[in-house]
Amino acid sequence: MVGRPDPSFGLVDGELMPDSSLRPGADVPAHGVGTLASARRDGDDWRIARDPLGLNKLFWARDAPGSIVLAPRPHLLRAEGLSFDAVHAVPRGAVIDIGPDGVRHTLMTVPPHQEDAGRPLDEIAADIRFALDGYLAAVASAAPDATAVVCCSGGLDSSGILALANRHFGRVLGVSFDFRRPDARPSEDRVIARRLCDDLGVELLETDVDRSGLLEHLDVVLLEGADWRDFNVHAALVNAVLAESIAGAAGASPLVLTGDLANEFLADYHEERYRGETYYRLPRLGPSALRRWLVAGLDSTHRELGVFGAWGLPVVQPYAAATQHYLSLPGSFLARDDAKQQLCREVFRDLLPGYVLTRQKTRAQVGDPDIGGGVLAACIDQGIDQASLRHRFAELHKLDRLADLDHFIRAGRYRSAVPEENA
Template identity: 45%
Template sequence: MPRIELFGESDPVLAWDGTAIYGDEAALAGEPPPARLEGSAAAAQPLASGQVRLFRDRLGLGKLFWAKNAGGDLAFASQPLKLVRAGYDLGDIAAAPRGRVITLDADGSLASVSALKPAGPTPAVSASVAQIGAHIREALDAYLAAVATAYPDRRAYLCLSGGLDSSTIAVLARRHFSALTAVSFDIADAGRAPSADRLAAERLCADLGVPMIEANVTTEELISYLDTVLVAGIDWRDFNVHCGLVNAAIADAIAQSSSEGDPPPIVITGDLPNELLVDYQPEVYKGATYYGLPRVDVAKLRSVLVDGLDTCHREVGVFGAFGLSVAQPYAACVDAYLSLPASLLAEQDRKDHLVTNIVGSELPAYIYERPKLRAQIGDTHDKGTLAACIDRGIDGSWLRGRFSALHGVGEERALDRFIRAGRYQTAMPTGTTTTEEDQ
């Protein structure tokens, strides 16, 4: 009879059902995920009946991969590399479909499938930006309160760039967490002045009364995280790798600041609004264009970016590599963001417009007035992770080759199937393939 094998630990689970947190403890105890769920959640749970329950959150923030051998045995793991080490080829590894709870019988046959639902109500179609902003505020506060209640003994670290998204979370989180520390990333090679992000983060922390630690790395130290990011981030595409490098540096700083024996800290991030509000653009460095985007209308582009969250693990995976669980407050209000009117997406200052309706003047004016910066780019085009990589010959082709080498891929064409059109190869573990209609 075919068997089901689980390789390694599941991703850290930190999800929310609209009221309470569904976390690692519940997932490891075999408790089923709530039918309504937001945030990172993916696991394969062996059940007393001999069955195995699989689940992934609706956005696909938590990862779960599988492969089948010639004997029909099914193998599951949170990272493709764990399956590669178990003898499977990357080209034969697929992601389990997101947004599903799947139960397999002991022989791997499909017993049941159900769809996860949004954790809370979605704003009405006709809701105004002000109403949706209020809805988002309510969800963010409820989510942060639930995390603080679930983990009263764990120190919370907030990744703070000083931009609108993370600063909004800083304003809200300080009210919920008695032991909140902000973490500010910077490349700190000799002779370089602090970045504009660092200065903004310092000023905001001082104004909010939140302590801040510095995640300072030299360029060489930043590059040293590449293999960790490629494996734990499950992606070779430059944009995601460059984001993952920043997260690795932050994660390392948090891990080093924690004392041995302390409960594992919680990392709070301000990610997701860039996808939800289509706040990305291609970047030019030394005459070449990076981070290209498909030439489609803004509504389609948002759909592509949000779908793409299913593919790449630059947040949960990279922090998880340092033993850290990630709380992503904006995951608690994804449907509210997706209900924003199309006219807002067309606005140049759409993020300012929305944030004004979420936290208003609780966020200092100097945060609203800052130009948007990316840690990948830096503030002078010679300080970000993009430049750090490109100047060392670490371009898209190099990353692709290194990812292949780390995963034992002989022919890189296997990568084209593993991620195509911004999505992992995805299939139901029984061998039947899921479709978008099923989602």
């Protein structure tokens, strides 16, 4: 094992996954959610595991017959002199026992779900709320001294997590990203984050950066995020700025909470236009199929855990606890323009004020167009486009052929395999 996996917050039957489940030979839960990447050794036996959505990452490469090297990032395997072509991800949901008697591979999945057009929205929302509260309560109980640091964009997803975290953790700190501008005018994201934190009685750490300060994190993002695609890199750049700020100001035992995943679960993404070009292209799919494609794509970016992990910060993604309930929402509901607003009204009820529930979504990658745009504009204006990100990723991973990347991420998934399948 080279390096250490990012901290895991796996959930089984409504409780944090016990440490005993990760030991070689232990019973494997049939279903699980949350983040998990683990490699445990007991004598000559190993157990390797990864969560069913692929939120946490673990890679391996064979260095000799009968011998593999594991690492949480591909660049660590390259630093060991292993070929990039030999790097595979541990399959998502895989639990692999390796010992003198060979390799045994089992699979852990997301709890069963199916789209249910006939089920009332308030019932699904109640299940989501119950799952979120239960997960946060379990994490808070396991880490009683932690400061919950919630990334606050002022949007629905992060605002809901901030409000819930404030009910479960003894100390909560909000953190807000914004670009530094000559006129010192804050973005709407910052304005809403300030107002919400004031209303909840939560301290807000305001993190401001100019374009050059943002882009100096690019190499760290490409290495620790294990991805070169523009949307994920742009999101990871924001996280890198936040991580640096949190690491310097949050005090002891910070635990980062994000509102990530809700966009995938609700297929809440769209393409963007800048300087006449289209970015963040999506496949032409209906809402249900698009959601499946987006959720599958969580396997192949480490824009959250990996990037915060570069600053030693553990990350909890609370929406993972309600995965099966989100996935039960029918495509007809996802197709509604107000789907997220309607769902959040039911999930969070009186916890979120009207000014949060009714505001228009603005992504940090795009920013407010009337005050200079966001990360997308910052990158494109400096000539950092999809092609240049791809080239830089290849350079950092010391690849001789750019085409090798085509085999590493394909159709939104990492190249993955159980070690015995490539003996």
